[in-house]
Structure formats: structure tokens, C-alpha cells
Amino acid sequence: MVSGDCCTKYIRIDPSGMKRVIARLDIKGNKLVKGIHLEGWRYLPDSPNDYCNKYYLDGIDEIIYVDAVASLYNRDSLKEIIKKTTDNVFVPLTVGGGIRTIEDAIEILRSGADKVAICSQAVKTPEIISEVASRFGNQCMVLSIQAKKNKNGSYSVWYDVAREKTEIDVIEWAVRGEEAGAGEILLTGIDHEGLEKGMDLELIKKVSEAVSIPVIASGGCGSSTHFADAVNSGADAVAVAKSLHYGKMNIKSLKSELGKLGIDIRK
Amino acid sequence: MKIVTIIDYGMSNLLSITRAFEHVGAKVKIAESSNEIEGSDYLVLPGVGAFPDGMKELNSRQMVEPIRNHAKTGRPLLGVCLGMQMLLTIGHEHHTTEGLDLIKGQVLPLPKDIIGFKVPNINWHEIKMPSDGRWQSTILSQSKDLTDFYFVHSYYAKPDRMEDVLATSKFGNLEFAAAVQHNNVSGTQFHPEKSGEEGLGLLSNFLKL
Numbered sequence: 515m516v517s518g519d520c521c522t523k524y525i526r527i528d529p530s531g532m533k534r535v536i537a538r539l540d541i542k543g544n545k546l547v548k549g550i551h552l553e554g555w556r557y558l559p560d561s562p563n564d565y566c567n568k569y570y571l572d573g574i575d576e577i578i579y580v581d582a583v584a585s586l587y588n589r590d591s592l593k594e595i596i597k598k599t600t601d602n603v604f605v606p607l608t609v610g611g612g613i614r615t616i617e618d619a620i621e622i623l624r625s626g627a628d629k630v631a632i633c634s635q636a637v638k639t640p641e642i643i644s645e646v647a648s649r650f651g652n653q654c655m656v657l658s659i660q661a662k663k664n665k666n667g668s669y670s671v672w673y674d675v676a677r678e679k680t681e682i683d684v685i686e687w688a689v690r691g692e693e694a695g696a697g698e699i700l701l702t703g704i705d706h707e708g709l710e711k712g713m714d715l716e717l718i719k720k721v722s723e724a725v726s727i728p729v730i731a732s733g734g735c736g737s738s739t740h741f742a743d744a745v746n747s748g749a750d751a752v753a754v755a756k757s758l759h760y761g762k763m764n765i766k767s768l769k770s771e772l773g774k775l776g777i778d779i780r781k
Numbered sequence: 782m783k784i785v786t787i788i789d790y791g792m793s794n795l796l797s798i799t800r801a802f803e804h805v806g807a808k809v810k811i812a813e814s815s816n817e818i819e820g821s822d823y824l825v826l827p828g829v830g831a832f833p834d835g836m837k838e839l840n841s842r843q844m845v846e847p848i849r850n851h852a853k854t855g856r857p858l859l860g861v862c863l864g865m866q867m868l869l870t871i872g873h874e875h876h877t878t879e880g881l882d883l884i885k886g887q888v889l890p891l892p893k894d895i896i897g898f899k900v901p902n903i904n905w906h907e908i909k910m911p912s913d914g915r916w917q918s919t920i921l922s923q924s925k926d927l928t929d930f931y932f933v934h935s936y937y938a939k940p941d942r943m944e945d946v947l948a949t950s951k952f953g954n955l956e957f958a959a960a961v962q963h964n965n966v967s968g969t970q971f972h973p974e975k976s977g978e979e980g981l982g983l984l985s986n987f988l989k990l
Contacts, residue, residue: 531899532904532905534904534905570977597796600800602804604976604978604981606931606933606972606975625796626794626797626800628797628933650829651831652901653933653934697903698903726893728899728903781929
């Protein structure tokens with residue numbers, strides 16, 4: 515009898531859970547911006563709230579705001595955008611970028627966010643993950659990971675809006691994040707970000723097989739096929755940005771195409 | 782205009798639920814102390830966090846009896862997420878904690894060993910009408926069977942009496958109470974204030990009870 519199956523460690527991704535369509539809005543000051551590889555930000559014409567309201571009415575499942583410059587100053591405009599969002603948008607809202615202390619997290623949550631996404635500060639002081647999780651619950655703590663592939667095929671964690679490299683391995687970091695109490699991972703593939711040419715499927719697969727918490731894949735989704743590929747690689751949700759902001763993709767038609775591709779999504 | 786009293790015990794996304802009620806035309810009053818709960822027409826117990834912490838905060842603010850008294854008046858009470866879980870008799874999060882005991886039953890952890898289903902359960906899930914189809918004159922009277930709502934939870938309510946289960950949802954092969962109701966006391970495990978237009982519809986329905 516020859517069979518390799520018994521020896522292969524293989525985690526089956528159950529396709530039965532509903533997958534979320536998330537709009538990611540990168541924000542600079544009071545403007546919506548979009549870059550490539552998390553840099554070279556270009557301003558979009560309308561306010562983030564206008565985009566957000568439209569996505570809500572089109573049936574988006576969730577919203578993510580990321581302060582693209584993660585500034586120490588000028589946080590008031592971000593809080594103002596969050597507050598305005600709660601007037602008209604009744605789906606979950608995650609906010610990240612520039613959260614350095616538990617007090618920063620409290621302010622963001624008080625402004626109306628449901629979850630905070632933390633990237634750089636988690637790299638600098640990993641304790642913040644468990645602090646936020648124990649104070650507000652795991653569901654509130656989203657570990658944001660900016661990942662970039664190395665020449666040897668491994669992935670390293672980057673931070674400070676993809677400007678600083680660490681020697682931390684992405685897979686190990688994701689596992690540590692889950693152990694520390696993160697309830698979700700927002701996984702941005704820097705190499706694919708802003709190109710709309712498809713997502714980093716290898717990265718998505720490796721991370722979602724390593725952790726048992728939901729993984730939100732971000733970076734490179736430009737079509738329903740890209741979305742479905744990410745889901746079939748293990749993503750629980752996909753964050754879409756550029757294609758939505760520039761009107762190349764519409765949430766209603768995206769959802770109907772995903773339905774045809776056999777992806778379980780909210781109608 | 783309907784006036785909704787939302788209990789503030791330091792553990793909820795107060796702003797979101799306030800805006801949602803305002804959006805459906807209610808005037809919102811925030812109750813920060815026990816005497817502000819008395820005399821409410823529509824009372825809402827929101828909540829995000831752990832069961833023992835929630836009960837500790839309600840107890841330290843002496844809000845437990847006023848909430849129970851409100852329930853006795855027959856006027857509507859709605860618990861959301863942790864607020865719904867605390868309506869039950871006992872919670873088993875971290876350790877055993879007494880709840881408000883307005884709906885007989887327990888709050889149990891979601892199983893962590895169902896392949897493909899992750900805890901916390903953060904997702905939209907459809908809710909199902911019980912076989913006796915009794916959504917008339919409840920918070921779900923305008924909702925369609927199998928509508929999707931947004932859930933964020935690691936524990937679930939298990940009422941002792943089947944008739945207190947207003948709607949169910951599935952987590953893998955586990956069927957759990959997505960909504961509960963006993964007379965004037967209702968609760969949702971999901972977040973209507975985060976469930977889009979369907980969620981707003983539920984809140985608007987609550988105001989018609």
C-alpha cells in the first residue's frame with residue numbers, strides 16, 4: 515500500500531463560512547488617498563465619508579479606515595471622519611494607523627470605531643496587543659501586518675507604512691499575535707498593493723493556515739476572480755480599495771459575481 | 782417621538798447604537814445611573830466585552846434591580862450582544878457568574894474545534910425562524926426568514942425553554958440562539974446597529990412593541 519496522504523499535514527479550509535467584502539479607505543488629513551505599495555499617495559476628489567456612505571448603500575459588509583501617514587498630529591480630522599461615519603453607516607468599522615497607546619485606542623473607539631487595527635506599535639511594543647484585547651475583547655483587536663516577500667521566499671514584517679523592515683517572520687508574527695489576543699489579522703501584501711493585478715495568494719495561504727483567527731486579505735484585489743482566489747487560499751474577508759474608489763468595481767456587481775463563483779457572501 | 786433609554790455602564794459601543802436609534806426616528810436618553818433607568822418606556826442594554834465584567838459594572842452601579850423592575854412593568858427591554866447574554870441566568874465566561882435571570886438559561890463558550898469556524902465568531906450569519914414561526918409582534922416581525930445579521934461573539938446563550946428562542950443561527954453544526962424573547966424581554970446575539978438596513982428595521986420594530 516502506497517499512500518502519502520497519512521503523512522501530509524494538510525489543513526482543509528472549510529468553504530462554508532460567509533466571506534466579507536470590506537472597503538479599505540486610506541486617509542490623509544481629511545482626504546481619501548490611494549497609493550501603490552503603500553506609498554506615493556494620491557488624493558481622491560471627495561471626502562472619505564462620501565465614499566463610505568456610497569459603499570454602505572451599495573451593501574458593503576464592513577469598512578476599514580487606515581490613517582495613511584499615521585501622524586502624531588492632526589488626529590482630530592480622523593476622529594471627525596469616524597464620528598460622521600456613525601451618522602449614516604451601520605456596518606462594522608475598523609480604524610488603524612497611528613495607534614500608539616491604549617489611550618489612542620480608547621479615543622478611536624469612543625469616536626465610533628468598533629475595532630482598532632494596530633501595526634507599527636505592535637512591532638515596537640507587542641504588549642499593546644494583549645492590553646487592547648484584555649480591555650476591549652479579542653474581537654476589538656485587529657493585528658495589522660504589512661508583509662513583503664524576501665529573496666529566499668520567506669515573508670518579513672514591515673512597519674511605519676511599509677518604510678521600515680524587521681527581521682520578524684510574518685507567519686511567526688501572526689501566530690504570536692493570535693496568542694497575545696488578536697481577534698483578526700489584517701494582512702497587507704505590500705508587493706501587490708495598489709496594482710489591482712491579484713493578491714499574494716501564497717502569503718494568504720501561509721498565514722491563514724497558521725492561525726485560527728479570521729484573516730482579512732488586503733492588497734491587489736481588482737476583480738471578483740482575485741477576490742475568489744484569495745478566499746480559496748484561506749482568506750475570511752477581502753479588503754478592496756482602489757478598484758472601488760476609482761469606480762472600476764461596484765459592490766453590487768462584485769457580490770453577484772462572487773455568488774456565481776460559489777463564494778458565500780451576504781446578499 | 783419614541784424615547785429610548787440606553788444603559789451606559791462603561792462597556793458598550795454607545796455611539797453606534799445611539800446613532801442607529803436616532804436614524805430610525807427615536808430620541809435617545811443615556812442612563813448613567815440607576816435612577817435614570819426608572820420610568821423608561823423602551824430600555825436597551827447594549828454591551829461589548831466579558832460577562833463577569835459586565836455584571837460587575839451593573840452591580841457596582843446598582844443597576845441590576847432597576848433593570849429587573851423595568852422588565853416587571855411589561856415595557857419593552859432589548860439586550861444586544863453581551864447585553865443579551867446578561868439577560869440569562871448564568872454565564873460561564875472565565876468563571877460562573879449570575880446574570881439578570883430574566884430569561885432562564887446559560888451562556889456557554891462556542892466550540893473551538895469545528896474546522897473552518899473560528900472563535901471569536903466574527904461574521905454575518907443568516908438567522909432562522911423557529912418551526913412555530915412566531916415572529917409576529919416581536920422585534921423580528923418585519924424581518925424575512927434567513928436574513929443576514931452581523932455577529933461578534935465567543936459565547937452563546939442557551940435558554941432552558943425552547944419557546945424563549947426567537948431565532949437560531951448556525952456555527953458549524955452548532956445551532957444556537959441568535960435572538961431570545963420572553964414576554965416583553967428580547968435580546969439579540971448579533972448587532973442590529975451594525976447589520977445595515979435590516980438591523981435598523983429591527984430597531985424600528987422594537988419601537989413598535
